[in-house]
Structure formats: structure tokens, C-alpha cells
Amino acid sequence: xxxxxxxxxxxxxxxxACEPALKNIKLNINEGEYIAITGGAASGKSVLLxxxxxxxxxxxxxxxxGTVTVANQDVSSIPLCQMADYLGYMMQxxxxxxxxxxxxxxxxxxxxxLNLSQDEIERRVNAVMDFLGIRVFSDRMTDALSGGxxxxxxxxxxxAMKTPILLLDQPTAELDPKTSSELYRHLGQLNREKKxxxxxxxxxxxxxxxxxxxxxxxxxxxxxxxxxxxxxxxKYGNEKKYHRPLPFMVDESTDVIKLSGASHCYKGxxxxxxxxxxxxxxxxxxAVIGQNGSGKSTMLKLIEGLVKPSTGSVELFGTAxxxxxxxxxxxxxxxxxxxxxxxxxxxxxxxxxxxxxKNKNGGxxxxxxxxxxxxxxxxxxxxxLIGLAGxxxxxxxxxxxxQRQLLALGSVVISDPExxxxxxxxxxxxxPQSQLVMEKLARLSRQGVTIxxxxxDLTEARDFANRIVVMHNHQxxxxxxxxxxxxxxxxxxxxxxxxxxxx
Amino acid sequence: MQNEQAxxxxxxxxxxxxxxxGAVVMGIVFVIACQITGQIDNMLPWGKMGMxxxxxxxxxxxxxxxxxxxxxxxxxxxxxxxxxISVMYTPLWVAFIFANAIASIWVSLVAAKYDMSKWSHHIxxxxxxxxxxxxxxxxxxxxxxxxxxxxxxxxxxxxxAVTWPLATIATKKVYDALLKSGMVK
Amino acid sequence: MFVLKKLDPRLKLTWCxxxxxxxxxxRSVILNGVLLGLIxxxxxxxxxxxxxxxxxxxxxxxxxxxxxxxxxxFGREGDLLxxxxxxxxxxxxxxxxxxxxxxxxxxxxxxxxxxxxTDPMDMAQMLIYWHIPYRYAMLVPMVAxxxxxxxxxxxxxxxxxxxxxxxxxxxxxxxxxLPASILPLMYRAMRISNDAALSxxxxxxxxHPSRNFQKKINLRPLEGMTIVCLIIGFGGVLVKTIL
Numbered sequence: 001x002x003x004x005x006x007x008x009x010x011x012x013x014x015x016x017a018c019e020p021a022l023k024n025i026k027l028n029i030n031e032g033e034y035i036a037i038t039g040g041a042a043s044g045k046s047v048l049l050x051x052x053x054x055x056x057x058x059x060x061x062x063x064x065x066g067t068v069t070v071a072n073q074d075v076s077s078i079p080l081c082q083m084a085d086y087l088g089y090m091m092q093x094x095x096x097x098x099x100x101x102x103x104x105x106x107x108x109x110x111x112x113x114l115n116l117s118q119d120e121i122e123r124r125v126n127a128v129m130d131f132l133g134i135r136v137f138s139d140r141m142t143d144a145l146s147g148g149x150x151x152x153x154x155x156x157x158x159x160a161m162k163t164p165i166l167l168l169d170q171p172t173a174e175l176d177p178k179t180s181s182e183l184y185r186h187l188g189q190l191n192r193e194k195k196x197x198x199x200x201x202x203x204x205x206x207x208x209x210x211x212x213x214x215x216x217x218x219x220x221x222x223x224x225x226x227x228x229x230x231x232x233x234x235k236y237g238n239e240k241k242y243h244r245p246l247p248f249m250v251d252e253s254t255d256v257i258k259l260s261g262a263s264h265c266y267k268g269x270x271x272x273x274x275x276x277x278x279x280x281x282x283x284x285x286x287a288v289i290g291q292n293g294s295g296k297s298t299m300l301k302l303i304e305g306l307v308k309p310s311t312g313s314v315e316l317f318g319t320a321x322x323x324x325x326x327x328x329x330x331x332x333x334x335x336x337x338x339x340x341x342x343x344x345x346x347x348x349x350x351x352x353x354x355x356x357x358k359n360k361n362g363g364x365x366x367x368x369x370x371x372x373x374x375x376x377x378x379x380x381x382x383x384x385l386i387g388l389a390g391x392x393x394x395x396x397x398x399x400x401x402x403q404r405q406l407l408a409l410g411s412v413v414i415s416d417p418e419x420x421x422x423x424x425x426x427x428x429x430x431x432p433q434s435q436l437v438m439e440k441l442a443r444l445s446r447q448g449v450t451i452x453x454x455x456x457d458l459t460e461a462r463d464f465a466n467r468i469v470v471m472h473n474h475q476x477x478x479x480x481x482x483x484x485x486x487x488x489x490x491x492x493x494x495x496x497x498x499x500x501x502x503x
Numbered sequence: 504m505q506n507e508q509a510x511x512x513x514x515x516x517x518x519x520x521x522x523x524x525g526a527v528v529m530g531i532v533f534v535i536a537c538q539i540t541g542q543i544d545n546m547l548p549w550g551k552m553g554m555x556x557x558x559x560x561x562x563x564x565x566x567x568x569x570x571x572x573x574x575x576x577x578x579x580x581x582x583x584x585x586x587x588i589s590v591m592y593t594p595l596w597v598a599f600i601f602a603n604a605i606a607s608i609w610v611s612l613v614a615a616k617y618d619m620s621k622w623s624h625h626i627x628x629x630x631x632x633x634x635x636x637x638x639x640x641x642x643x644x645x646x647x648x649x650x651x652x653x654x655x656x657x658x659x660x661x662x663x664a665v666t667w668p669l670a671t672i673a674t675k676k677v678y679d680a681l682l683k684s685g686m687v688k
Numbered sequence: 689m690f691v692l693k694k695l696d697p698r699l700k701l702t703w704c705x706x707x708x709x710x711x712x713x714x715r716s717v718i719l720n721g722v723l724l725g726l727i728x729x730x731x732x733x734x735x736x737x738x739x740x741x742x743x744x745x746x747x748x749x750x751x752x753x754x755x756x757x758x759x760x761x762f763g764r765e766g767d768l769l770x771x772x773x774x775x776x777x778x779x780x781x782x783x784x785x786x787x788x789x790x791x792x793x794x795x796x797x798x799x800x801x802x803x804x805x806t807d808p809m810d811m812a813q814m815l816i817y818w819h820i821p822y823r824y825a826m827l828v829p830m831v832a833x834x835x836x837x838x839x840x841x842x843x844x845x846x847x848x849x850x851x852x853x854x855x856x857x858x859x860x861x862x863x864x865x866l867p868a869s870i871l872p873l874m875y876r877a878m879r880i881s882n883d884a885a886l887s888x889x890x891x892x893x894x895x896h897p898s899r900n901f902q903k904k905i906n907l908r909p910l911e912g913m914t915i916v917c918l919i920i921g922f923g924g925v926l927v928k929t930i931l
Contacts, residue, residue: 016685053890055886055889059885059886059889080889080890081890081892081893081894081895082895083889083890084890084892084895087890088890088891089887089890091883091886093883096879096880096884096887097883097884097887098833099524099826099829099830099833099834099887100809100830100833101808101829101833102809104902105809105829105902108901108902109888110891110892112899112900113892113893113894113895113899114892114895115895115896115898115899115900116900117900118901118904121900121902125902141836142833143833143836143837143840154887157891301847304851306847306850306851327855330851330852330853331853333851334852335848335852337844337848337851339844341872341875341876341879342841342844342845342847342848342872343849343852343872344875345867345871345872345875347680347684356852356853395680395683395684395685396684397684397875398684398685411852520823520885520888520889520893520894521881521885521886523823523824523827524827524830524884524885524888525877525881525882525885527827527831527834527881528830528834528838528880528881528884529874529877529878529881531831531834531835531838531877532838532870532873535838535839535842535873536870536873540866543859543863543866546859547859552754553754553758557863561870580824580827584831587803588831590799590800590803591744591803592744592747593747593751594748594751594792594795594796596799597712597795647712647788647792647795648751648755648788648791649755649759649784649785649787649788649791650755650758650759650762651758651762651763653762654758677871677874680871686875
């Protein structure tokens with residue numbers, strides 16, 4: 001097999017950075033190979049793809065010492081917009097990559113840029129729609145698509161350009177397990193049937209390994225290993241997993257959250273969730289799982305008081321939630337959201353972490369007795385807890401996505417909440433980053449904080465939670481002890497959460 | 504793709520795809536911010552009299568900051584996105600087309616002469632934005648809304664007096680924060 | 689059948705500009721009334737309802753009321769009708785407010801009609817036809833695409849901030865906490881636009897000086913003649929106003 005991508009990078013360094021993002025990388029990728037890329041936080045996985053596309057240094061200014069060759073062409077001499085002749089690139093968030101309102105226009109976007117004839121554009125778009133099975137929503141608006149549908153449209157737009165190489169950066173990080181399996185099936189088929197060379201930055205599920213040929217392991221900007229999949233699994237497959245060290249101290253007599261027949265219907269009669277009967281006891285760690293669009297987010301909005309129940313009632317800490325008391329009740333809760341960027345806005349890590357504290361103090365909270373010195377001590381303790389000590393003066397937008405999620409967690413725990421509601425807090429993070437966030441939550445759980453976790457990751461739910469609740473078709477479909485998840489595999493397949501028994 | 508030219512001491516042009524699309528998306532943020540502040544102003548007594556002080560401050564701030572970040576034609580694109588989308592809620596969109604364009608060009612001229620590191624640079628930039636912008640909007644108030652000329656002049660003067668210092672402070676603070684964040688070079 | 693969406697964007701733009709400029713130039717209440725009527729009739733013929741104007745009409749009515757009150761208090765045209773201390777009411781306020789109401793209606797509704805019934809891809813093609821480079825023309829569909837995306841982002845930022853205790857119940861709180869909702873939106877916008885820009889460049893945006901489209905716009909002879917008639921009509925209004 002002849003190499004299609006050749007990398008010989010001595011260093012790649014970004015301005016203001018002390019260490020190179022990539023160093024001493026010398027590797028060849030052969031035509032038709034399917035490569036999975038993995039590694040810890042800031043190990044250089046995404047930068048490696050940017051170097052191949054030549055986005056680093058052409059789009060992200062940096063100094064590259066070395067050469068990158070794609071199809072025997074030195075990429076430094078090819079303008080970025082001409083790289084479309086050689087490769088297609090897909091990122092994590094599909095909604096950020098679509099630039100047209102109609103699905104059909106988006107699918108035609110790339111081919112239309114190549115100035116092909118109208119007939120050829122139509123022929124290619126039709127072929128891609130049939131291959132991915134997306135013809136049914138070709139006339140829909142792109143902002144109305146689910147995560148899985150949007151990701152298929154982005155992939156379709158790239159495939160229509162018929163590039164010999166596909167680069168994908170955690171393409172399924174925000175998808176539920178079933179939808180991400182579907183996407184990987186398409187990628188596998190493309191690699192086998194059309195011999196498309198594929199490089200995928202692996203997400204924490206590792207589902208890509210079913211079809212991949214080799215695994216590239218990155219560490220601190222260097223290649224640590226480049227192994228066939230079976231050897232990789234032998235070497236890295238048995239890395240230590242988290243195990244619950246203690247039984248959960250659940251106070252069965254006290255309800256922290258109680259939904260009694262609570263439902264919500266959005267404008268236009270769209271069902272958010274059917275009547276739900278759910279309670280979360282003090283000290284419990286419950287994980288809510290379900291497909292995209294199963295009603296998990298609406299359930300959380302009901303609990304957070306962001307939407308009113310259409311029927312039934314919602315109680316927090318034994319008090320019915322009303323417009324008047326919702327602010328007071330929220331002060332006892334910490335909310336950790338899927339996207340940390342929805343809340344981060346201060347100019348330094350320290351300001352961000354102390355924002356809630358100041359806000360709550362201003363709001364006549366129980367923390368108001370904290371003086372300047374005590375506040376400072378609390379900030380330092382929290383920074384140490386989330387592993388960001390020493391970074392307090394840095395602007396939060398300079399942190400990695402995982403670090404920003406930890407910062408969001410820090411701004412939650414600093415006010416000593418009695419209950420933490422975490423909405424897919426590890427979505428978009430890689431395995432080591434997810435592990436870090438989840439271990440912090442587990443530590444808080446051990447300290448007696450009640451936790452409600454919403455997640456797509458079944459392994460995460462099994463390893464960290466005490467109880468699992470499954471949502472399906474806008475209602476609660478199943479509930480079981482997390483440790484007994486293996487006994488419920490058939491039910492999870494029936495509820496379309498897993499395919500063929502793999503988490 | 505980087506196709507920059509220099510005018511005066513510093514380049515005021517940036518025509519790469521990143522700046523063009525950034526200006527479009529930020530133009531939408533500009534619209535959203537104007538909508539929110541318009542609603543806040545409507546709750547206040549002076550807002551009920553048609554004097555949009557907070558909205559005016561946010562308008563001047565965004566016109567300034569977006570031109571500093573995206574240069575030209577990004578600044579103009581963002582400003583015109585705001586003017587054209589404002590069709591959805593105000594007949595003054597005709598005046599905004601001119602006011603936004605002239606204010607954005609003024610900021611570019613100031614940024615071409617100064618490095619925008621000092622308060623005085625931002626004071627000069629915002630002076631032009633607030634004075635020129637409010638003159639054009641006042642003309643719109645007379646021609647489109649049929650307001651008496653004396654009312655339009657008084658409203659314009661009050662708006663300039665309030666928005667100029669506030670928008671200057673906001674622009675300087677946020678511009679420095681954006682530089683610190685590393686998202687703007 | 690008359691369907692606004694199917695008309696060529698150049699005709700729709702000319703119609704919109706004809707209405708706006710005529711409303712600005714003419715001080716005739718009758719002519720402005722006829723033009724406003726034409727907008728409403730064309731909308732009714734095409735869409736069979738005026739539903740799309742509902743929200744904007746409410747805003748315009750509120751604005752018109754403000755204009756009426758300001759003219760009532762500060763207007764000095766016509767004869768003095770009533771005087772009480774500093775408050776003086778002149779007869780001209782009704783005519784001025786009426787003309788302003790019609791102008792506001794025409795300027796807003798005509799532009800809104802153009803925006804709602806013109807496909808952003810058609811607008812882009814229209815600009816390309818006028819020799820605007822397609823890298824700039826294609827920004828129009830991008831505005832249409834990212835508008836709902838950014839509204840969604842803003843909503844989730846507000847939900848997130850409100851859940852973490854940043855309250856926006858009173859006007860003072862709304863003003864004080866404005867940075868908590870606007871700054872994250874700005875940072876998100878920068879990240880989104882960076883991703884979008886990289887994605888389009890790697891899909892060949894700017895690869896060639898021109899690009900093709902799946903469906904092309906086409907100006908029919910009747911539409912061309914209508915454009916000429918509208919330009920002549922505006923010229924007539926202009927001459928009549930000057931004379």
C-alpha cells in the first residue's frame with residue numbers, strides 16, 4: 001500500500017505557548033487505511049488533524065517546523081480552500097458547520113463551490129442522500145435537525161465532494177450511543193467499499209475501534225504508540241476503571257426532588273414530557289439516560305423551574321416550586337450544564353469561580369457571613385479541588401474545553417450546594433477529561449451531596465451512579481440499580497439505547 | 504486568503520473568510536443585544552418617550568468593538584446585518600443603514616491612526632460613533648417618524664451625552680478582555 | 689396564481705425600494721394610503737392571510753401611538769387649539785401623525801415582505817448577478833442560517849445563567865446582569881464562526897472566482913417590464929413632489 005499522508009513534523013508551536021503543541025512526529029498513513037486517534041487532554045490529537053488539513057498554520061497561526069504531505073503534495077504550498085480536492089474535515093458540533101438554511105442547499109454547498117454543472121451537483125447530492133438515508137428531510141431547515149441528522153448532513157456535504165481522505169474530530173461526541181453507532185457504520189462502509197482513507201479522533205466510547213485498522217496514541221504532542229487495533233486493546237484495554245468505593249448513604253425518608261404527574265407541552269402542542277412520577281432521595285446519585293429527544297432536557301427544565309408543569313407538580317426540598325420561591329430554592333442547587341461556555345463570561349478564572357459566591361452573598365444568602373479572607377480561602381480550596389490552582393489569573397477562554405467544564409463545576413461547588421444537577425457534563429470531552437469530571441462529582445457524592453446526572457454514556461452511569469432511570473418517548477420507562485445494569489441489556493436494546501448489547 | 508492592505512499606520516482591512524463569517528455571526532449577536540436592551544428601555548420612563556439610552560449605549564459599543572475586532576469590511580458587514588434585520592421591529596432601519604455604516608467607517612479611521620491601547624483612543628472613536636450615529640438617527644426621527652425637529656434635537660443631545668461615556672467604558676473593557684482571552688489578536 | 693416567493697428577487701427588491709422611496713418623498717396621505725393598501729392586497733393575494741404581519745403590526749401600532757403623543761405635546765404646525773401653561777396643542781398634529789403612521793407602515797411592511805418572501809439563496813444570486821464576489825454574496829444565506837442558531841444559543845445561556853442564580857426579575861437586575869448574558873454569547877459567536885469558517889474553507893469556499901447553484905434565478909420579460917414601470921412611476925412621484 002502506498003502512503004497518502006506523510007508527516008515529518010519537528011515542532012508545531014502556537015504564539016504565546018511555552019511548549020510545542022506537536023513535536024517529533026514522523027508517520028505515514030497508507031491509502032485506504034482507517035485510523036483511530038486517541039490520547040489525553042492537550043495531547044495534540046486535534047492539532048494533528050489541523051496540521052494535515054494545513055489549517056495550522058493557515059487558519060490557526062502557528063510556526064510549523066517540518067513538512068506535511070498529502071497525496072504527494074506539500075500542503076504548505078496549497079491554499080486552504082484547495083485542500084477540498086484532497087480531504088474532507090468534520091468537527092464535533094454539526095450545527096456550527098452548516099451554513100445554509102435548507103438541508104439540500106447544505107448538501108450542495110461544497111460541490112457548488114467546485115463550480116460543477118447543475119446536473120452534476122444534483123446527481124452527487126442525490127447519491128449522497130440515498131447513501132446516508134437522508135432524502136426524507138432534504139427540504140427541512142438545518143436548525144430543526146436533531147444532532148444525529150445534522151451530523152449526517154455535514155458528512156453528506158463532504159462526501160458529495162468525493163475526497164479520497166476523511167478527517168473527523170470526535171464526530172459522535174454529542175450523540176446518543178445508537179445514533180453514533182449508525183454514523184460509524186456509514187464510515188466503516190465508506191472505508192471498505194470506496195477505500196476512503198479515514199482518520200477519526202476517538203471519543204470516550206471507543207466505538208470506532210470496530211472498523212479501525214490501527215490506533216494512533218498521542219501524548220504531550222508526540223506519538224506514543226501506533227498499533228493495530230487488537231494490539232492496542234491488549235495494551236490499553238484493561239486500564240483501571242473507576243469503582244464505587246462506598247455504599248451510597250441515601251436517606252430514604254427525605255425527598256430532595258419530587259415530580260408528581262408533572263408534564264410539559266411546548267408551544268404548538270409539541271410534547272416535552274408526559275406526566276412523570278419521580279423522586280430523588282437525599283444523598284442519592286441517580287443517572288437519567290435516554291436517546292436524544294426522549295424528554296430528559298424537559299424533565300430537567302421542569303426541575304429547574306425554567307418551564308411550568310402543564311399538569312402535576314414539582315417539589316424541591318419538600319416545597320412546591322413557584323415563581324416566587326424558585327430563586328430561593330435555586331440557591332441550594334448547583335447546575336452543571338452540557339456546555340460550560342453558556343455560563344462563563346468573566347475575565348479570569350478566579351472572577352468566574354467567585355461570581356456565584358458574590359452573587360449569592362448579594363442575594364442575602366447563607367454565605368453572606370463570609371468575609372474577604374474566608375472567601376479567598378474558599379476560592380483557593382475550590383481551585384485545588386478542580387485542579388486549576390495556579391491558573392486563577394488566566395482568561396477562561398484560554399483554557400481547554402475540559403478545563404472550562406471543570407471551571408463550571410468549580411463555580412457550582414463553591415457555594416456548597418445540597419443538590420447538583422449535571423446535564424451531560426462530559427459531552428464533548430474525551431475519556432480522561434470525562435473521568436476527571438465524573439470523579440469530582442463522585443467525590444462530592446461521597447461528601448453527602450445529592451446528585452442528579454443526565455448522560456448518554458451508559459458506562460459512566462453504571463460506574464458512578466447508584467440508580468439509573470431510563471427515559472423513552474417522553475416518559476420514564478425503566479428504573480434499576482446501577483450495579484445491575486448488565487441484567488437489563490435486553491431492555492436497553494428494546495429502548496434503543498444500545499445496539500447488540502454493547503454499551 | 505489573508506489579503507490585507509494598509510491605510511495610514513495600521514491595516515484596517517481584513518478579508519479572510521474567518522473575519523467575514525465572524526462579522527456575520529457577530530452581527531446577529533448585535534441584533535439580539537439591541538432587541539434585549541430595547542425591551543429594557545421600554546420598561547423605563549425615558550424609553551416610553553422614545554429615548555433608548557441603554558439600547559443606544561449597546562449600539563455604540565457593538566459598532567465600535569466589532570469594527571475593532573473584524574476591521575473592514577467585517578465591521579460594515581456586522582453593522583449592516585444589524586440594520587437590515589432591524590426591519591423586523593423598527594421603521595428606522597433606513598436610518599440605521601447609514602448611521603451604522605458611517606459609525607463603523609469612523610472607528611476604522613481612528614483605529615488606523617491609533618493602536619487603541621489608551622482610553623483617549625476609545626474616547627475619540629466613540630465620540631464619532633455617538634455623534635455621527637445620533638445625528639443620522641435624529642434625521643430619521645424627523646423624516647420617518649415625523650417627530651418635531653426640536654424634539655429630535657433634544658433627544659439626540661441627551662443620547663450623545665449618555666451613550667458616549669458609557670459606550671467608551673464598555674468598549675475599552677471588553678476590547679481588553681477579548682485581547683486577554685486570546686480569541687482576538 | 690400570484691405567489692410572491694416565486695417572483696424574481698430583483699423585481700421584489702425594486703418593488704420594496706419603490707415603496708420606501710415613494711413613502712419618504714411623498715407627503716400625500718392619499719398616495720401613501722394607496723401604497724399601504726397595495727402591500728396588504730399583494731400579501732393577501734399571495735399568502736391568503738396577513739398572519740406574517742401580525743407581530744410587526746403590533747409593534748408599529750405601539751410606535752405610532754408614541755409618535756401621536758409626541759406630536760400632540762410638541763407639534764407646532766397648524767392653528768392653536770388649546771393652551772394650558774406650557775402645554776399647547778396645535779391642529780396639525782393629526783395630519784402629521786397620520787402621515788407618519790402611513791410612512792412607518794409602508795417602510796416597515798414593504799421591507800419585511802421582501803425579507804420574508806425572498807429565499808436567501810436567491811438574494812445571494814442577485815448580488816452575484818450584480819458582480820458582488822460570491823464570497824460576500826453568500827454571507828446573506830449565512831445570516832438566515834445563523835439567526836435561529838444564535839437565538840437558540842442566547843436562550844440556553846439565559847436558562848443557564850438564570851439556573852445558577854443570576855436573576856433578571858427587575859429592570860435593575862436586567863441591566864446589572866446584561867454582561868452575564870451578552871458576553872458568553874459573544875464568546876460563543878466567535879467559536880461558532882471560527883468552526884463555520886474553517887468548515888467552508890475546507891469545502892472549497894473561494895476555490896474558484898465563481899460558483900454554481902442548484903437552482904438559478906431567472907428574470908422573465910414581464911417582470912423586467914414591471915421593474916421599468918416602477919422606476920418610471922417613482923420618477924413621476926419625484927417630479928410631482930419637486931414641482
